[in-house]
Amino acid sequence: MSLYLIEVTVKSPIQIADLVIGNVFKQTKCLYIQSNTIKGSILSKFYIEYNINDVIKESNNPSINFHPLYPMLNGYASRSAHLLLHQCKLCSVKIGSDKDTNIFVNDVLTNKELLSKFRFEDFHIPYKCPNGHLFAITPVKGLVIFKDKIYKKIGIDFVQLESIGITRGIGRVEVGMLYSYIGVKPGVKYLGLIYDHYDKIKDWFGGIPKSDIYRIGRGVSRGMGLIEIKFNMLDYKNYIDKRSKEIKDAILKTNGIVILRALSPILKMNGCEFSYKIDLDNIGLKPMNIYGDLNYLSASSEILKGYSVYTNLPKLSIKGLGAGTLYFYKVMDGIDIELLSKNLAELEVKGFAEPYNVGLNIMEVYTDVKHLL
Amino acid sequence: MEYNIDLKIRIKIEKKLNIGSAYAIKTKADIPIQKILIGKKHYLYIPGTTLKGVLRTSLIKSANLLGYKVNYHIDPNELISSDDIVTRLFGAPHDKYSKVYVDPILIDNIETQVLTHISIDDKIGIVKEGSLFTVEYIPPGIEIETYIRGRKLSIEEARALFMSILELNYERIGKAGLINVRIIESDSNVPEEIIKDDIIKTIWEGIKL
Numbered sequence: 001m002s003l004y005l006i007e008v009t010v011k012s013p014i015q016i017a018d019l020v021i022g023n024v025f026k027q028t029k030c031l032y033i034q035s036n037t038i039k040g041s042i043l044s045k046f047y048i049e050y051n052i053n054d055v056i057k058e059s060n061n062p063s064i065n066f067h068p069l070y071p072m073l074n075g076y077a078s079r080s081a082h083l084l085l086h087q088c089k090l091c092s093v094k095i096g097s098d099k100d101t102n103i104f105v106n107d108v109l110t111n112k113e114l115l116s117k118f119r120f121e122d123f124h125i126p127y128k129c130p131n132g133h134l135f136a137i138t139p140v141k142g143l144v145i146f147k148d149k150i151y152k153k154i155g156i157d158f159v160q161l162e163s164i165g166i167t168r169g170i171g172r173v174e175v176g177m178l179y180s181y182i183g184v185k186p187g188v189k190y191l192g193l194i195y196d197h198y199d200k201i202k203d204w205f206g207g208i209p210k211s212d213i214y215r216i217g218r219g220v221s222r223g224m225g226l227i228e229i230k231f232n233m234l235d236y237k238n239y240i241d242k243r244s245k246e247i248k249d250a251i252l253k254t255n256g257i258v259i260l261r262a263l264s265p266i267l268k269m270n271g272c273e274f275s276y277k278i279d280l281d282n283i284g285l286k287p288m289n290i291y292g293d294l295n296y297l298s299a300s301s302e303i304l305k306g307y308s309v310y311t312n313l314p315k316l317s318i319k320g321l322g323a324g325t326l327y328f329y330k331v332m333d334g335i336d337i338e339l340l341s342k343n344l345a346e347l348e349v350k351g352f353a354e355p356y357n358v359g360l361n362i363m364e365v366y367t368d369v370k371h372l373l
Numbered sequence: 374m375e376y377n378i379d380l381k382i383r384i385k386i387e388k389k390l391n392i393g394s395a396y397a398i399k400t401k402a403d404i405p406i407q408k409i410l411i412g413k414k415h416y417l418y419i420p421g422t423t424l425k426g427v428l429r430t431s432l433i434k435s436a437n438l439l440g441y442k443v444n445y446h447i448d449p450n451e452l453i454s455s456d457d458i459v460t461r462l463f464g465a466p467h468d469k470y471s472k473v474y475v476d477p478i479l480i481d482n483i484e485t486q487v488l489t490h491i492s493i494d495d496k497i498g499i500v501k502e503g504s505l506f507t508v509e510y511i512p513p514g515i516e517i518e519t520y521i522r523g524r525k526l527s528i529e530e531a532r533a534l535f536m537s538i539l540e541l542n543y544e545r546i547g548k549a550g551l552i553n554v555r556i557i558e559s560d561s562n563v564p565e566e567i568i569k570d571d572i573i574k575t576i577w578e579g580i581k582l
Binding site (some may be wrong): 005187 | 473
């Protein structure tokens with residue numbers, strides 16, 4: 001089994017569009033790059049340029065697990081904001097005198113007692129910010145980074161480009177053919193993981209793929225969507241050990257509560273059944289229900305869709321809980337925390353429920369909480 | 374048989390070149406060149422779509438020499454039903470993927486020039502009221518480089534691609550700009566079977582550096 005950390009640098013404006021308003025093609029509202037998009041980009045290049053025909057099997061029987069790519073800022077990978085982060089509309093950018101942010105964390109994540117009794121019915125958005133502004137609190141939307149024990153919101157730079165259609169007969173602009181494209185600016189960096197259980201990528205390449213230019217999103221034949229991808233091979237055992245330790249620390253700090261944060265849309269498929277419930281009884285976690293029999297705090301829903309270059313057909317659209325959804329679990333009695341942490345670290349890499357190989361159900365243990373409590 | 378071709382192209386500006394944008398920052402001229410701010414530096418941006426559009430026009434004009442009949446319409450609705458060499462090579466809406474990929478060009482460290490123009494009223498032969506405007510240009514003599522890549526091309530499609538690159542030398546680009554195009558042999562990747570073709574060999578020998 002192989003684990004790769006991929007670093008993506010945008011070289012020309014990228015546009016992963018699902019929003020078309022008239023002749024304006026707008027970047028999708030999803031600020032990270034979904035798993036299936038990066039998977040398509042990499043595998044298309046393998047198929048078209050490196051002539052690796054085995055790649056086709058991946059579209060029928062996927063086994064390589066691509067994680068979503070999140071933008072990076074100053075070496076920190078961002079994450080989707082969740083419902084327990086708030087910001088004050090009046091505080092501009094400062095909360096307190098030494099913190100360069102207007103984001104603050106709900107008491108649920110800073111108080112062990114409140115966390116252990118957390119029920120959605122009792123959950124209230126604070127009416128007052130730490131600086132005393134009343135009724136100016138709003139949920140944080142978009143992406144945040146966690147640095148020096150505080151959350152900061154990050155933005156992605158966009159660029160607007162226009163294209164016109166030229167009439168070939170007289171060489172002038174064709175009426176009605178003015179198009180605008182809003183895409184991510186060159187220079188933005190993303191970070192993500194690839195887990196290849198059967199070492200397929202290594203077999204195809206006879207080693208680790210070299211850094212190269214790939215194409216992603218819309219308009220790739222006319223120069224948009226150029227990205228440079230660097231593949232860094234990680235030592236799987238070291239990665240799991242390091243992550244297990246962080247997870248174990250977080251579990252001990254929360255007194256046996258495990259919070260999972262969704263990185264991709266969440267939808268469990270079991271045959272013809274669809275569900276948002278992720279059962280982890282097998283590794284010793286029982287759901288900590290916060291509303292009725294639900295154990296999650298949902299971010300807004302997200303749609304996973306795509307287009308197959310191979311079959312020339314649109315892929316099935318799947319709607320799931322959005323990235324930033326929080327799942328709450330309690331450790332069952334008599335469970336070895338060491339082993340549980342290792343299992344969780346492995347599930348982070350592999351995905352928490354089927355069908356993780358198509359870009360669903362990728363989550364991570366919310367270890368930020370050990371710095372907040 | 375299908376071939377992949379990578380061509381590194383050197384473009385020398387022969388006549389002042391402007392590829393404008395309605396949304397570019399209008400500090401320098403009324404019609405500025407498209408720029409992208411990366412970090413703290415502004416780069417001039419020549420989109421791939423501009424070069425690809427001119428390549429397409431070139432092929433429409435020269436396809437007859439290769440014995441092809443082509444559709445010169447650009448309306449997406451008409452292109453959908455088209456199946457000529459131009460649509461096979463450069464694509465059409467929906468399921469006809471382009472086999473040609475043109476990289477955009479980001480340019481830094483060049484001084485652009487701003488020229489002032491007027492427009493003349495054809496009826497009375499003097500300048501139109503309020504039609505004094507400035508245009509930002511990349512001056513002649515500047516050399517820029519980019520890649521044109523063909524993927525899974527048949528020999529016929531490769532011929533058409535080389536023909537359209539040759540024809541670029543005679544096409545207007547942007548606001549009436551003219552360019553000289555050469556292929557840098559050392560950085561290009563063309564299969565030998567392709568070069569053996571008579572038409573491609575003639576073009577290749579003529580424009581390679």
